[in-house]
Amino acid sequence: MAGTRALLMLENFIDGKFLPCDSYLDSYDPSTGEVYCRVPDSGKAEVAAAVAAARAAFPGWSARSPQERSQVLLRLADLLEQSLEEFAVAESRDQGKTITLARTMDIPRSVQNFRFFASSILHHTSQCTQMDHAGCLHYTVREPVGIAGLISPWNLPLYLLTWKIAPAIAAGNTVIAKPSELTSVTAWMLCQLLQKAGVPPGVVNIVFGTGPRVGEALVSHPEVPVISFTGSQPTAERITQLSAPHCKKLSLELGGKNPAIIFEDANLEECVPTTVRSSFANQGEICLCTSRIFVQKSIYSEFLKKFVEATRMWKVGSPADPSASMGALISKAHLEKVRRYVKIARAEGARILCGEGVDRLSLPPGNRAGYFMLPTVITDIKDESRCMKEEIFGPVTCVVPFDSEEEVVKRANSVQYGLAATVWSSNVGRVHRVAKKLQSGLVWTNCWLIRELNLPFGGMKSSGVGREGAKDSYEFFTESKTITIKH
Amino acid sequence: MATTNGAVENGQPDRKPPALPRPIRNLEVKFTKIFINNEWHESKSGKKFATYNPSTLEKICEVEEGDKPDVDKAVEAAQAAFQRGSPWRRLDALSRGRLLHQLADLVERDRAVLATLETMDSGKPFLHAFFIDLEGCIKTLRYFAGWADKIQGRTIPTDDNVVCFTRHEPVGVCGAITPWNFPLLMLVWKLAPALCCGNTVVVKPAEQTPLTALYLGSLIKEVGFPPGVVNIVPGFGPTAGAAISSHPQISKIAFTGSTEVGKLVKEASSQSNLKRVTLELGGKNPCIVCADADLDLAVECAHQGVFFNQGQCCTAASRVFVEEQVYADFVRRSVEYAKKRPVGDPFDVRTEQGPQIDQKQFNKILDLIDSGKEEGAKLECGGSAMEDRGLFIKPTVFSEVTDTMRIAREEIFGPVQPILKFKSIEEVIKRANSLEYGLTAAVFTKNLDKALKLASALEAGTVWINCYNALYAQAPFGGFKMSGNGRELGEYALTEYTEVKTVTIKLDDKNP
Numbered sequence: 001m002a003g004t005r006a007l008l009m010l011e012n013f014i015d016g017k018f019l020p021c022d023s024y025l026d027s028y029d030p031s032t033g034e035v036y037c038r039v040p041d042s043g044k045a046e047v048a049a050a051v052a053a054a055r056a057a058f059p060g061w062s063a064r065s066p067q068e069r070s071q072v073l074l075r076l077a078d079l080l081e082q083s084l085e086e087f088a089v090a091e092s093r094d095q096g097k098t099i100t101l102a103r104t105m106d107i108p109r110s111v112q113n114f115r116f117f118a119s120s121i122l123h124h125t126s127q128c129t130q131m132d133h134a135g136c137l138h139y140t141v142r143e144p145v146g147i148a149g150l151i152s153p154w155n156l157p158l159y160l161l162t163w164k165i166a167p168a169i170a171a172g173n174t175v176i177a178k179p180s181e182l183t184s185v186t187a188w189m190l191c192q193l194l195q196k197a198g199v200p201p202g203v204v205n206i207v208f209g210t211g212p213r214v215g216e217a218l219v220s221h222p223e224v225p226v227i228s229f230t231g232s233q234p235t236a237e238r239i240t241q242l243s244a245p246h247c248k249k250l251s252l253e254l255g256g257k258n259p260a261i262i263f264e265d266a267n268l269e270e271c272v273p274t275t276v277r278s279s280f281a282n283q284g285e286i287c288l289c290t291s292r293i294f295v296q297k298s299i300y301s302e303f304l305k306k307f308v309e310a311t312r313m314w315k316v317g318s319p320a321d322p323s324a325s326m327g328a329l330i331s332k333a334h335l336e337k338v339r340r341y342v343k344i345a346r347a348e349g350a351r352i353l354c355g356e357g358v359d360r361l362s363l364p365p366g367n368r369a370g371y372f373m374l375p376t377v378i379t380d381i382k383d384e385s386r387c388m389k390e391e392i393f394g395p396v397t398c399v400v401p402f403d404s405e406e407e408v409v410k411r412a413n414s415v416q417y418g419l420a421a422t423v424w425s426s427n428v429g430r431v432h433r434v435a436k437k438l439q440s441g442l443v444w445t446n447c448w449l450i451r452e453l454n455l456p457f458g459g460m461k462s463s464g465v466g467r468e469g470a471k472d473s474y475e476f477f478t479e480s481k482t483i484t485i486k487h
Numbered sequence: 488m489a490t491t492n493g494a495v496e497n498g499q500p501d502r503k504p505p506a507l508p509r510p511i512r513n514l515e516v517k518f519t520k521i522f523i524n525n526e527w528h529e530s531k532s533g534k535k536f537a538t539y540n541p542s543t544l545e546k547i548c549e550v551e552e553g554d555k556p557d558v559d560k561a562v563e564a565a566q567a568a569f570q571r572g573s574p575w576r577r578l579d580a581l582s583r584g585r586l587l588h589q590l591a592d593l594v595e596r597d598r599a600v601l602a603t604l605e606t607m608d609s610g611k612p613f614l615h616a617f618f619i620d621l622e623g624c625i626k627t628l629r630y631f632a633g634w635a636d637k638i639q640g641r642t643i644p645t646d647d648n649v650v651c652f653t654r655h656e657p658v659g660v661c662g663a664i665t666p667w668n669f670p671l672l673m674l675v676w677k678l679a680p681a682l683c684c685g686n687t688v689v690v691k692p693a694e695q696t697p698l699t700a701l702y703l704g705s706l707i708k709e710v711g712f713p714p715g716v717v718n719i720v721p722g723f724g725p726t727a728g729a730a731i732s733s734h735p736q737i738s739k740i741a742f743t744g745s746t747e748v749g750k751l752v753k754e755a756s757s758q759s760n761l762k763r764v765t766l767e768l769g770g771k772n773p774c775i776v777c778a779d780a781d782l783d784l785a786v787e788c789a790h791q792g793v794f795f796n797q798g799q800c801c802t803a804a805s806r807v808f809v810e811e812q813v814y815a816d817f818v819r820r821s822v823e824y825a826k827k828r829p830v831g832d833p834f835d836v837r838t839e840q841g842p843q844i845d846q847k848q849f850n851k852i853l854d855l856i857d858s859g860k861e862e863g864a865k866l867e868c869g870g871s872a873m874e875d876r877g878l879f880i881k882p883t884v885f886s887e888v889t890d891t892m893r894i895a896r897e898e899i900f901g902p903v904q905p906i907l908k909f910k911s912i913e914e915v916i917k918r919a920n921s922l923e924y925g926l927t928a929a930v931f932t933k934n935l936d937k938a939l940k941l942a943s944a945l946e947a948g949t950v951w952i953n954c955y956n957a958l959y960a961q962a963p964f965g966g967f968k969m970s971g972n973g974r975e976l977g978e979y980a981l982t983e984y985t986e987v988k989t990v991t992i993k994l995d996d997k998n999p
Contacts, residue, residue, distance in 0.1 A: 119584075119637075122630070122633050123637055125961075130943070132943060135939075137939060428992060429992070429993065429994055429995055432650045432992055433994040433995075436994065454636070454637060485935070487935055487936045487938075487939035
């Protein structure tokens with residue numbers, strides 16, 4: 001059955017045209033383990049063509065008023081929204097996430113990304129001062145940088161791609177994007193909407209392929225002064241090295257080993273279901289997922305019991321199954337990597353309370369070759385363990401007890417990462433105090449993943465460099481110029 | 488969903504303006520009652536008043552006449568809509584902005600109707616109402632719609648172990664008293680930021696021009712703003728207006744009108760509950776033309792600057808200071824322009840100038856024209872009413888005007904251009920700043936030093952360099968001195984409709 005279906009052939013989108021490539025990569029449906037799609041394996045030549053197109057389109061696009069560019073982004077948002085179901089189905093198939101999540105989070109957020117920046121671009125002001133004693137007027141203006149290189153990951157493909165494209169082009173830049181080769185389908189579908197939305201040729205170019213081939217060509221290109229990257233730390237290091245000779249501006253959104261800190265006065269009725277979600281949503285493949293859960297001793301056993309019970313209700317199923325809470329992991333290799341962490345924990349003497357190796361996973365016949373695993377809870381594990389220090393990026397979380405506020409803050413901060421933290425307590429002084437002390441770019445108290453797009457998003461320490469948001473993305477994708485007029 | 492003018496293909500936005508619009512023939516005036524809680528009410532007193540077409544002098548219709556009891560009822564509705572936990576208070580910011588965007592959509596849909604009503608009620612040329620008033624309304628609504636979800640406080644580091652941040656909250660029930668010269672536009676200038684910040688509103692439009700405000704009420708209902716968020720009480724200043732100015736449950740009032748009435752509004756606020764006050768009042772705006780100016784540009788801008796809207800603009804360029812060397816030339820060219828200015832039926836597409844708003848204004852303008860003649864200014868053209876033409880006045884130019892003349896000191900608010908002579912920059916700065924007004928100023932020069940020196944020195948809320956009446960929803964507008972208090976438009980407008988609350992949370996060091 002699977003082999004008889006024609007493969008979906010993606011094409012690069014350069015200068016407003018779909019172009020074939022010399023070689024292609026296989027792309028898999030994670031829920032079946034089958035190849036269903038071929039992705040262009042682009043390289044230097046494709047990047048050169050994209051740069052030429054982006055360079056040519058820049059003067060016209062950057063000369064348009066913010067109002068005009070805003071109108072184009074709004075049209076693109078409308079078109080995407082009109083095709084929401086089609087995009088959701090495609091995203092779910094490509095990434096392995098549930099159709100429900102694609103339908104309620106991925107694609108709606110992608111629409112919102114365009115609408116959000118279409119609006120925010122109309123409300124920025126820059127600065128101005130007067131030195132009357134010296135007869136000087138000083139003012140700043142912000143200008144687009146030129147061509148922006150955008151590299152997006154496979155966990156929230158369209159969501160994170162549009163989160164970069166929208167502010168970049170709203171500010172007047174032209175872009176060359178390289179989505180992950182594992183999840184290129186919705187990016188390619190987006191290209192089909194661009195012309196209708198009124199995006200001129202060359203303003204958005206997408207070159208598909210791998211990091212080492214097309215990604216490196218893009219980040220090393222001297223005419224791409226700005227790179228926005230979301231992905232893994234090793235890749236970020238490589239990007240930094242390659243772009244260093246050109247002094248490029250970099251925004252790096254990397255991983256996390258995010259703590260959930262649950263104090264004894266937490267509202268467990270809300271905390272437990274939210275912490276299940278924060279651990280296992282999107283198969284645990286979100287940089288913001290909580291993978292170290294610290295629970296104050298007095299409520300530790302109660303929490304653990306409720307948490308494991310709730311985790312067992314987190315259903316793993318075919319992505320198309322509307323009752324599934326979670327789908328397949330992205331790839332065979334990644335599934336093996338995640339499973340290996342569980343093995344390591346077991347070998348160290350940790351206890352696996354549910355999930356991998358403990359419970360039975362039953363899947364429909366068509367999905368047995370897919371990359372599925374059960375949400376897994378580990379306990380009795382040391383802070384120094386690899387599972388407590390390294391990003392697993394899967395449906396695996398560790399739960400450990402703590403005594404005091406001072407102790408747990410220290411332990412929460414003791415990893416190399418610092419992206420997101422959640423704090424559960426009903427004490428007003430405590431939530432603010434702990435939030436202040438955590439080395440974390442985002443702190444959610446008594447909730448998880450409530451995004452305020454106006455405010456900065458990003459991580460401390462090895463979780464990345466730079467911030468994204470209404471103001472931050474605008475500043476990243478523009479250069480500031482200070483003008484002094486003496487009279 | 489926003490509509491755009493024309494199709495968009497091949498990535499090229501349609502930059503053509505809409506085709507020449509047509510007024511609605513035999514327009515039926517549907518909305519003549521008091522608008523409270525999204526419902527139409529008769530006045531408590533049973534009284535009505537007439538509104539007239541200044542062009543034909545005919546009565547258009549009768550409108551319910553609101554007074555204190557009606558204002559009280561409107562304020563009650565506005566207060567209820569503002570209660571903590573009400574649908575309006577619980578609405579998220581993005582949705583609030585969306586309602587304003589939808590209102591802009593409906594104004595755009597009914598643009599021709601609104602422009603027709605505005606012309607009937609105020610006498611302004613239909614094409615001006617359509618392309619200027621209505622354009623301004625739509626842009627302003629959309630601009631503030633966009634601000635709704637961007638209102639932010641600040642987190643403030645202090646030298647204590649606390650978290651300190653500010654909340655930007657709505658003020659409460661806001662009163663708006665709006666004028667007859669740009670009836671709908673001046674209303675939108677207040678309504679848009681007020682609603683964007685989450686306030687509720689009670690409006691009293693000018694008694695001469697209530698119709699477009701009431702029509703807007705119907706659109707507010709159609710969009711689905713919760714009842715009580717916007718209430719409109721047509722009526723007169725000394726009754727309905729005074730009731731609003733002194734109402735103890737109105738937290739803020741915004742008034743556009745004469746300086747004389749502005750003072751009364753501020754006084755009433757002090758006597759009642761110290762409600763916050765913003766005032767947009769009169770101006771006697773200097774337009775300074777230097778010898779090195781692009782003279783054609785200066786003449787045209789000064790002409791439009793004073794004659795636009797029948798001279799009935801708070802921004803009117805009603806003191807034109809021209810540098811000696813180019814004075815004669817400037818006067819000659821200005822007179823040419825004035826003589827050519829087409830005065831007539833505001834529904835005629837060729838008309839640039841319609842009638843004055845009413846007999847009272849008409850008389851006042853003619854009185855000032857007479858004073859010009861009597862005090863020794865040189866009448867270059869015009870100087871009287873158009874014969875047999877009701878409230879129409881000939882475009883009038885005076886030269887040899889000096890600072891002590893009434894036409895150089897008092898706001899005329901009519902089609903009269905007083906042109907004065909100056910010798911030096913220092914002198915013109917002093918003279919320009921010598922009045923108690925300070926709304927706008929304009930400077931025509933090619934020289935950088937002169938431009939910036941004058942921009943710094945002039946006591947005016949807006950200074951235009953080599954342009955006139957360049958107003959944008961993004962840029963704040965308001966007066967120095969007795970031309971007003973506070974600013975409208977731009978991010979600055981939000982300050983007037985926001986109450987700042989500082990919250991300080993102690994972080995004690997105790998470890999529980």
